[in-house]
Amino acid sequence: MSEAIANPLALIAELTHRCPLHCVYCSNPLELQARSLELSTEDWSRVFREAAALGVLQTDFTGGEPLTRPDIVDLIRAARTAGLYVNLITSGLPLDEKKSPARKLMPKNSVSSNGSNITASPLL
Numbered sequence: 448m449s450e451a452i453a454n455p456l457a458l459i460a461e462l463t464h465r466c467p468l469h470c471v472y473c474s475n476p477l478e479l480q481a482r483s484l485e486l487s488t489e490d491w492s493r494v495f496r497e498a499a500a501l502g503v504l505q506t507d508f509t510g511g512e513p514l515t516r517p518d519i520v521d522l523i524r525a526a527r528t529a530g531l532y533v534n535l536i537t538s539g540l541p542l543d544e545k546k547s548p549a550r551k552l553m554p555k556n557s558v559s560s561n562g563s564n565i566t567a568s569p570l571l
């Protein structure tokens with residue numbers, strides 16, 4: 448007798464290995480993959496659509512530091528468009544950089560934060 452395997456409910460999206468911090472306990476392989484070899488916005492968008500089609504409900508953006516991706520807003524929008532709930536696992540550090548694309552996440556009511564996680568609302 449075999450039981451059907453339930454579809455996954457969450458997708459852990461490891462967007463980059465880059466990170467501005469140097470935590471002593473870090474197991475992130477900083478040099479494993481060059482930035483130029485990271486998956487493109489289009490590739491991730493396809494992954495989000497395919498995941499949603501499989502029944503995935505939520506994606507957790509992680510890394511490294513996901514906010515170092517210059518296309519982070521586009522990635523969030525792509526995941527939201529696919530119907531996924533988006534959770535950012537971040538130090539929030541790039542939000543302090545004036546030229547960071549991640550600052551677009553800062554308008555009031557578009558994000559909520561509990562210190563290490565940011566949840567993107569449907570407004571984005």
Ligand code: SF4
Pocket residue numbers: 466467468469470472473474475510511512538
């Ligand atoms: S924030 Fe995370 S990825 Fe960055 S150095 Fe610390 S443990 Fe590693």
